[in-house]
Amino acid sequence: xxxxxxxxxxxxxxxxxxxxxxxxxxxxxxxxxxxxxxxxxxxxxxxxxxxxxxxxxxxxxxxxxxx
Amino acid sequence: xxxxxxxxxxxxxxxxxxxxxxxxxxxxxxxxxxxxxxxxxxxxxxxxxxxxxxxxxxxxxxxxxxxxxxxxxxxxxxxxxxxxxxxxxxxxxxxxxxxxxxxxxxxxxxxxxxxxxxxxxxxxxxxxxxxxxxxxxxxxxxxxxxxxxxxxxxxxxxxxxxxxxxxxxxxxxxxxxxxxxxxxxxxxxxxxxxxxxxxxxxxxxxxxxxxxxxxxxxxxxxxxxxxxxxxxxxxxxxxxxxxxxxxxxxxxxxxxxxxxxxxxxxxxxxxxxxxxxxxxxxxxxxxxxxxxxxxxxxxxxxxxxxxxxxxxxxxxxxxxxxxxxxxxxxxxxxxxxxxxxxxxxxxxxxxxxxxxxxxxxxxxxxxxxxxxxxxxxxxxxxxxxxxxxxxxxxxxxxxxxxxxxxxxxxxxxxxxxxxxxxxxxxxxxxxxxxxxxxxxxxxxxxxxxxxxxxxxxxxxxxxxxxxxxxxxxxxxxxxxxxxxxxxxxxxxxxxxxxxxxxxxxxxxxxxxxxxxxxxxxxxxxxxxxxxxxxxxxxxxxxxxxxxxxxxxxxxxxxxxxxxxxxxxxxxxxxxxxxxxxxxxxxxxxxxxxxxxxxxxxxxxxxxxxxxxxxxxxxxxxxxxxxxxxxxxxxxx
Numbered sequence: 001x002x003x004x005x006x007x008x009x010x011x012x013x014x015x016x017x018x019x020x021x022x023x024x025x026x027x028x029x030x031x032x033x034x035x036x037x038x039x040x041x042x043x044x045x046x047x048x049x050x051x052x053x054x055x056x057x058x059x060x061x062x063x064x065x066x067x
Numbered sequence: 068x069x070x071x072x073x074x075x076x077x078x079x080x081x082x083x084x085x086x087x088x089x090x091x092x093x094x095x096x097x098x099x100x101x102x103x104x105x106x107x108x109x110x111x112x113x114x115x116x117x118x119x120x121x122x123x124x125x126x127x128x129x130x131x132x133x134x135x136x137x138x139x140x141x142x143x144x145x146x147x148x149x150x151x152x153x154x155x156x157x158x159x160x161x162x163x164x165x166x167x168x169x170x171x172x173x174x175x176x177x178x179x180x181x182x183x184x185x186x187x188x189x190x191x192x193x194x195x196x197x198x199x200x201x202x203x204x205x206x207x208x209x210x211x212x213x214x215x216x217x218x219x220x221x222x223x224x225x226x227x228x229x230x231x232x233x234x235x236x237x238x239x240x241x242x243x244x245x246x247x248x249x250x251x252x253x254x255x256x257x258x259x260x261x262x263x264x265x266x267x268x269x270x271x272x273x274x275x276x277x278x279x280x281x282x283x284x285x286x287x288x289x290x291x292x293x294x295x296x297x298x299x300x301x302x303x304x305x306x307x308x309x310x311x312x313x314x315x316x317x318x319x320x321x322x323x324x325x326x327x328x329x330x331x332x333x334x335x336x337x338x339x340x341x342x343x344x345x346x347x348x349x350x351x352x353x354x355x356x357x358x359x360x361x362x363x364x365x366x367x368x369x370x371x372x373x374x375x376x377x378x379x380x381x382x383x384x385x386x387x388x389x390x391x392x393x394x395x396x397x398x399x400x401x402x403x404x405x406x407x408x409x410x411x412x413x414x415x416x417x418x419x420x421x422x423x424x425x426x427x428x429x430x431x432x433x434x435x436x437x438x439x440x441x442x443x444x445x446x447x448x449x450x451x452x453x454x455x456x457x458x459x460x461x462x463x464x465x466x467x468x469x470x471x472x473x474x475x476x477x478x479x480x481x482x483x484x485x486x487x488x489x490x491x492x493x494x495x496x497x498x499x500x501x502x503x504x505x506x507x508x509x510x511x512x513x514x515x516x517x518x519x520x521x522x523x524x525x526x527x528x529x530x531x532x533x534x535x536x537x538x539x540x541x542x543x544x545x546x547x548x549x550x551x552x553x554x555x556x557x558x559x560x561x562x563x564x565x566x567x568x569x570x571x572x573x574x575x576x577x578x579x580x581x582x583x584x585x586x587x588x589x590x591x592x593x594x595x596x597x598x599x600x601x602x603x604x605x606x607x608x609x610x611x612x613x614x615x616x617x618x619x620x621x622x623x624x625x626x627x628x629x630x631x632x633x634x635x636x637x638x639x640x641x642x643x644x645x646x647x648x649x650x651x652x653x654x655x656x657x658x659x660x661x662x663x664x665x666x667x668x669x670x671x672x673x674x675x676x677x678x679x680x681x682x683x684x685x686x687x688x689x690x691x692x693x694x695x696x697x698x699x700x701x702x703x
Contacts, residue, residue, distance in 0.1 A: 003091055003254075005113055005261045012084045012262065013269070016077055016484065023073050023480045031478040035277055041480040044273050051269075 004062055010055030013048045021045025069220045074483025081266065081487045085247055085259050085494070092251030092258070099526045102252035103506045104171060104342055109254070111348035113261055115355025118339040120260035123267060124496020125489060126204045128367050129211065133465035135364075135371020136442055138310045139296030140702055141303065142371070143364035148322040151361055151695040153330035154353040155688040161331050162340055162684075163673045164577050166349040168664050171341075173334040174511040180576045180665045182584030183515075188591060189569070190511035193334060194504055196562045198537060201500035202544020203559070208493045209236035209545065215470050217486065237545055240490065244498050245538045249531055253342060253506070256498040260339075263491040264359075270488020271366050274469075277476040278373035291376040292438055299702045312630045320633025324640040328570035335503040346673050350684040357691045361698065374468040375440035377475075441475065443467050456609075497541070505533040556614045560602065567636045568594020568643030575647050580659065580666040586651030594643025601638040607631045 024042025032039050096102050134142040170176035174193065178186035212218060213232045222232055247255045282288055288297060295302040303314045312320075330336060330353070340352035445454040445464040454462045473485045509530045514521075547554065572591055575582040603619035607628040612618055616631060625631040663669050680686060 003088070003258060005088075005258045008084055008088055008091075008258070009262050009265050012080060013265070015080050016269075019073060019076060019080075020480050020484065027480070034478045035476050035481070036280055038277065038280070040273055040277065040476075040478065044269075044481055044484070048269060051265075 004059045006055040006059040006062075010052045010059060013052035013055065017045045017048030017050075017052055019045070021049060070217055070483065070486075071479040073480050074486065077480075077483035078487050078490070081491065082243055084262060085243060086250075088258050088262065089247030089250035089255045092255045095254070096250070096252050096527075099509070099523050099530060101254070102527055102530050103502075103509065105252070105254040105257055107342060108344045109257060109342050109348075111343055111351040112355055113257060114339050114343045114348065114352040116264045116359070117257040117260035117342075118336055118352050118356040119360055120264040120267070120495045121256075121339055121499030122336055122496070123264070123363075123492055124204050124499070125208050125211075125493035126496065128267070128271075128489070128492050129207070129466050129469055131364075131367040132371040132374070132468040135368035136375045136440070136463075136465045136468045137371070139292065139298075140364070140368060140372060141295075141299045141310050142368045143299055143698075143702065144317055144321060146360060146364050146368075147299070147695050147698055148317060149326040150330060151357050151691060152322065153326040154357040154360065155691055156327060157331045157337070157340070158350045158353040158357075159684050159688045160667075161573070161577060162350040162353070163346065163670065164665060164667075165337055165341055166343070166346050167670065167673070171510050172506050173332060173337055174507055176665075177572075177576070177587075178511075178515075180662070181572075181582075181587045185572070185584055185587045185591065186511060186515070188588065190507050190515070192562065192565045194507050194512060196565075197335065197500040197504040197507075198540045199544055199558055199562070201497050201504075201537075202541040203548050204493065204496055205237055205241065205541055206545040206548040208240070208489075209233045210549075211466070211470060211489075212236045214467070215474070217474075217482075233549070237542055240494055240497070241538050241542050244494050244501060245535065248498055248501055248505075248534050248538075252530070253338070253502050256502045257339060257342060259498060260495045263495040266491045267488045267495075268366065270485045270491070271370070271469075273481055274472055274476060274485060275366060275369055275373070278370060278377070278472055281476070282373055282376045288372050288376045291378075292372065296372065296375075296438070297702075299699065301703060310627060310629060312627065312633060316630055316633045320637045324567065324570060324636040325633065327574075328566060328636065328640070332569045332573050334507060335499050338503055338506065347682075347684065350673070351682065351687060354684060354687045354691055358694075361691070361695055370472055371465070371468045373440075374442055374472055375438040377441045377472075439463060441471055443471060500541070501534060501537050504537040505530050508533040508537070553614060560614065563632075563635070564595050564598035564602070564639065567598040567639035571640050571644035571647060575644065575651075576666070578667045579648075579651075580662055580668055581651055581656050582647060583651045583654045583656055585654040586647045586649075589650040590643040590645075590647030593646045594639045597642035598635050598639035601635045602631070605631055605634070 020041045022045070024039050024045055027041070029039065032041075095106070100106055131142060131145065134145075164180075165173070165176055168176055168179055170179055172190075174186045174190035177189050210233065213229065213236070216229075218232045218235075219229055222229060222235075247259060251258070279285070279287075282291060285297075300314060303310065303312065303317065336353075340349045343349035343352050442463045442465060445462040446452065447454050456462055469489075473482065473489075477485050509526055513529055513533075514526060518525075568591055571594065572587050575590075576587060600619070602616050604617070604622040605625060606612060606617035606621045606623075607615060607625050607630070610616065610628070612621065615628065625634065659669055681690075
């Protein structure tokens with residue numbers, strides 16, 4: 001059982017965050033009327049990216065400690 | 068509302084990762100210990116999050132929001148009274164026996180402590196129950212995704228009828244869970260539960276954020292809804308509270324019998340703690356799970372309140388608020404006359420949402436009796452008509468609270484994430500059931516009664532086979548549920564009867580060395596019978612005798628179904644407790660030597676001196692209880 005679960009979770013959030021943030025930044029802004037004028041894709045994409053960065057950093061630190 | 072490539076891509080990413088986790092673990096599945104117990108090698112925080120996530124099925128999320136919309140913030144009782152204290156008790160007092168006895172499952176503990184018949188009774192009822200509950204939740208999920216109509220257009224593009232959405236949802240989710248459990252067993256289920264936990268939070272948090280923004284935060288909710296919706300204790304049992312249960316009923320029925328019965332004896336959750344890498348980690352598992360659990364009402368109950376506080380058009384102003392404890396008479400009428408979208412049956416062209424205006428569907432005075440917000444009416448599937456209760460009032464489909472909000476606030480992109488979170492919650496619940504089933508089947512039924520002395524490799528093979536069988540049986544159950552809803556209701560009821568007295572058996576088994584096998588078995592049987600009798604003789608107000616109770620006559624009428632449930636459980640517990648004691652005293656006790664490690668008074672206290680002080684189970688448990696007390700006071 002040598003799997004650090006922070007790695008898959010971090011990677012998944014990185015991919016999803018990049019997709020959301022990218023779409024939020026470059027996509028059609030008129031769709032955000034639904035979300036009360038908030039560009040929720042951009043904001044939440046960035047939040048996911050930040051979470052991913054934390055998880056991956058923790059995971060990398062543990063891998064370093066092990067070796 | 069339709070999905071775009073981005074939503075599909077997000078879902079695909081999720082599928083790729085859950086299967087990827089299974090693939091990464093496939094090489095380490097060498098023995099039954101790896102497959103069924105995750106090698107007992109996982110750290111406490113992983114088990115803790117999995118402990119939480121396995122319980123966090125889609126039905127939990129949908130149901131808690133529905134209950135939030137129906138009963139208000141008092142639904143948090145299911146967390147702050149109905150879960151946290153029991154989780155702390157499990158971690159501090161009960162885990163030493165589960166983990167320390169070397170039992171591989173909860174039924175196996177019963178065999179070690181009592182006897183074969185008590186184990187058999189528990190193993191068989193538990194195995195059946197996991198299959199049924201996973202099938203029923205599969206059915207509910209597929210139904211929901213079909214009603215949402217988000218998949219209509221892609222299916223129409225492929226030339227498939229909307230009814231195929233149901234089949235595809237069931238088969239696809241069953242296959243994904245099958246693949247990752249087959250590959251990586253319990254480890255795979257647990258790791259994915261952690262992944263799903265993060266995803267569920269990531270998917271629903273933005274929903275709460277946007278919802279609160281829309282209704283003006285907690286202040287806005289309080290202004291829009293009657294007082295009883297925003298307090299958890301105040302007004303309970305006064306007759307005006309929508310929950311219809313008094314404080315004693317909540318504390319005893321939910322806070323003690325039901326919650327301890329579930330969290331402390333259900334192998335589905337206990338299995339996660341038993342996979343931990345040490346005794347201290349196993350004891351910390353439910354305590355770590357309790358910390359996010361404590362905050363979950365803000366994620367799953369709050370959307371229900373948002374859904375009833377939100378208005379379809381202009382924001383509600385404070386002057387609309389009716390007198391203190393009265394339901395929102397003027398608030399509801401403020402939104403009357405406006406067209407309200409409801410999820411009606413798709414029209415033949417598969418367009419999706421059909422708009423039913425309120426003037427068409429209900430008279431104004433009917434709706435003024437309870438807050439409705441954006442909750443759609445319940446629509447009969449076959450006729451496309453709005454369903455009404457006995458008094459002819461339209462019924463609200465509270466289960467659609469979360470889906471309605473998803474479609475209301477989420478544009479494409481984040482909508483894909485929200486739907487993925489819903490799928491994730493569904494899969495984590497299903498994998499929880501499947502892994503508990505394959506373990507109990509293989510260890511407690513197959514190895515115990517069918518083929519006792521086979522090789523470990525054979526049982527590993529059986530574990531894989533039972534995974535396939537369990538999932539196939541769940542799929543079958545989902546289709547049976549789709550055909551005969553009543554049979555499922557009856558079965559769920561039977562399981563509730565079987566479960567209700569279990570807690571008394573475990574408490575006496577663990578803390579009273581005099582309890583005997585015959586006593587436990589007699590207590591379980593009579594307790595189950597008592598639950599059935601109590602249910603058969605009582606009825607919630609307004610219900611028709613039958614599956615809701617009263618099938619033997621009506622001795623007592625409860626103000627709500629919830630009150631009836633709480634008292635059925637309390638009744639069963641009491642009978643089991645008393646009968647077990649009496650029957651135990653009448654039978655021969657087991658010698659003390661055989662009960663070492665199984666009973667409190669004959670077991671050495673677990674020592675965890677080496678752990679940092681704040682991570683010791685007792686200290687951590689106290690912090691958790693303090694936190695939950697504060698929450699109870701804040702929302703009193």
